[in-house]
Amino acid sequence: MLKLIIRLIKGYLFVELRGNSPERFINLCRHHRIYLRKVEQNNGRHTFYMYMGDYFKIHDIAFKTSTYPHIIYRKGLPFLIKALLDAKSSAPCFIIFMAIIYMLSKIVWNIDISGELRHTDEEISRYLSEINVYAGMRTEAVDGDEIERLIRNRFNDISWVSVELRGTNMYIKVLEANIMENKRNNDGNHSSITASSPGVVKSIITRTGTPMVRPGDKVKAGDILVSGIIDIYNDSGEVVKKNPVYADADVYIDTHYKYKDEFDMIYMYRQYSGKKKKSMFLNVFGHTFFLENPLNKFASYENYDIMRKHMNMEIAGIKFNDVSLTYRTMSEYEPVFRTYNNEEAVNKAKNNLRLYLNSLISAGISVNSKDIKVNIKDGICRTKGKVFVTAPQTQRTAVSEQDWSVNTTDEQNGKDN
Amino acid sequence: MKARPLNYVSEHLNLPADIVAGACIVKAYGHRHIYIENYKGIIEYTSDLIRVQGKDCRVSVIGTRLCINYYTDNDMRIDGNIKEVHLSE
Numbered sequence: 001m002l003k004l005i006i007r008l009i010k011g012y013l014f015v016e017l018r019g020n021s022p023e024r025f026i027n028l029c030r031h032h033r034i035y036l037r038k039v040e041q042n043n044g045r046h047t048f049y050m051y052m053g054d055y056f057k058i059h060d061i062a063f064k065t066s067t068y069p070h071i072i073y074r075k076g077l078p079f080l081i082k083a084l085l086d087a088k089s090s091a092p093c094f095i096i097f098m099a100i101i102y103m104l105s106k107i108v109w110n111i112d113i114s115g116e117l118r119h120t121d122e123e124i125s126r127y128l129s130e131i132n133v134y135a136g137m138r139t140e141a142v143d144g145d146e147i148e149r150l151i152r153n154r155f156n157d158i159s160w161v162s163v164e165l166r167g168t169n170m171y172i173k174v175l176e177a178n179i180m181e182n183k184r185n186n187d188g189n190h191s192s193i194t195a196s197s198p199g200v201v202k203s204i205i206t207r208t209g210t211p212m213v214r215p216g217d218k219v220k221a222g223d224i225l226v227s228g229i230i231d232i233y234n235d236s237g238e239v240v241k242k243n244p245v246y247a248d249a250d251v252y253i254d255t256h257y258k259y260k261d262e263f264d265m266i267y268m269y270r271q272y273s274g275k276k277k278k279s280m281f282l283n284v285f286g287h288t289f290f291l292e293n294p295l296n297k298f299a300s301y302e303n304y305d306i307m308r309k310h311m312n313m314e315i316a317g318i319k320f321n322d323v324s325l326t327y328r329t330m331s332e333y334e335p336v337f338r339t340y341n342n343e344e345a346v347n348k349a350k351n352n353l354r355l356y357l358n359s360l361i362s363a364g365i366s367v368n369s370k371d372i373k374v375n376i377k378d379g380i381c382r383t384k385g386k387v388f389v390t391a392p393q394t395q396r397t398a399v400s401e402q403d404w405s406v407n408t409t410d411e412q413n414g415k416d417n
Numbered sequence: 418m419k420a421r422p423l424n425y426v427s428e429h430l431n432l433p434a435d436i437v438a439g440a441c442i443v444k445a446y447g448h449r450h451i452y453i454e455n456y457k458g459i460i461e462y463t464s465d466l467i468r469v470q471g472k473d474c475r476v477s478v479i480g481t482r483l484c485i486n487y488y489t490d491n492d493m494r495i496d497g498n499i500k501e502v503h504l505s506e
Contacts, residue, residue, distance in 0.1 A: 022462055023460060026462065027458045030458075035489060036487075038486060039488075040484040041463055
């Protein structure tokens, strides 16, 4: 195969040799390192293949041996290029080709989104299409700074966005920050941080506001931890002014959450019959075409699962989001009621607890210990207990004007200001 | 002949004759292909007979529709319906 490719790149000839001493011709060719292939004699004619470059070297040999090489046909890239260059239509075709390439290079063919964790590609792509950023738009219309700004505004937890246009590909890199709730929506509203549950303050770092508690203090739910009012004192220690602020602090409280979970010991199990109904949808620019087997209409299932597999069209790494194919599979099942045994029930309860703890951890809450008991009674598995955690406090209470307005007595007339 | 002392050396020292004496190697793969190594030149070439000169022998390949598939400085491959191979001094 490799030899064939080399032959096609170099170009080769099929030559007929006329004369009386082909043996001498072949020997001389060999002596001059001109290698012939498939030397045959048919009906008194000698034919062979040779490289295009070697043909210019055999003139002397042919003259010496009184033979006459005659080219039957030519093949290979050099001859193809020459034929194309000789053709009258080649110049306009080349210009049209270059124009098409130029026009295609002015279009964004692929949008690659990377770095997202909580948001999906589809979610960001959908928003991009809302702001008229889509695969197929002109590259000149891409305003990277504007796209970055809009994405940051739309997704609060995306702290950094980079939009880069490289060739016809647009690369969007995002970085999602683990922003706590109290840092969000800081739209200038004055508020205090309050305790969401009773516990003991573990640590407090205040950036803005007045800390009302210290580490080790016991707090109740609703107690103000960091006040959104800053008192301004005069030289004599009197409050002369109260400034309302948006309290900003990292407050952690050792507390406990009550955990309760219960489920029936009888559950429904899906016993699949193996019967499946498959269908396809072709989505082209918002239009859906059903590619369904008409015989499927006769099959009707009472209970079934639907599974969809969605595939976007992709050619040479370029995704076309507007053209996609969806496979839908309906699997018939029979609902069968079963009962958990004790071991299965405990495992399921433990699994549910693990999911709950994971949800706490992903919310920035660190789990210290837990006291959970599983009890199976009257066909119900109950899980109850406490989870001891260190939780960041993010609950807020708005600061009203009454809280920070100060009544001062006018020394001139004795009236309250 | 020049090759005789070299043949003698290769036989008595167990050295390969094709390297020391330049002996001609003829390999037949069925009756379709023949490889000839260490040849010096082509003496006769028709579709029924190809006669090749080796260093100290002459190889005649007899058959029908014979064709030299390729040749290089050292070896050549002959394709076709090969019926006989003769070696002569």
